[in-house]
Amino acid sequence: MGHILEILVVALIGLAIFGPKVLQSLAREAGKTAGHAKNLKDAFSKEVSDVTDQIPRVPLNSRQALEMLTSSDKKEERSSSGTQESASKPAPETVGKPVAAEE
Numbered sequence: 001m002g003h004i005l006e007i008l009v010v011a012l013i014g015l016a017i018f019g020p021k022v023l024q025s026l027a028r029e030a031g032k033t034a035g036h037a038k039n040l041k042d043a044f045s046k047e048v049s050d051v052t053d054q055i056p057r058v059p060l061n062s063r064q065a066l067e068m069l070t071s072s073d074k075k076e077e078r079s080s081s082g083t084q085e086s087a088s089k090p091a092p093e094t095v096g097k098p099v100a101a102e103e
Helices: 003-020 021-055 060-077 081-088
Strands: none
Touching: 021 060
């Protein structure tokens, strides 16, 4: 209740000093300025969120590091579908046979 009384006192003093027309234009300009400040704040927060989305995550402990490494390995395996599978798997006929040393 005390804040409402303070605002009322300030408004009455402003009305007495500036008059109704000047007080109305001051209030209008204050509203426009507040709207402009809100738009600037929204644009700034959008820029900050865009930048933070582009910054790579940093692991805080070993578990997070392991999860990040395994998830990136899975993404790489999915992206290189069949070409890497055939190169990384040995031919079926060589599985389980000892490798002979060349002389």
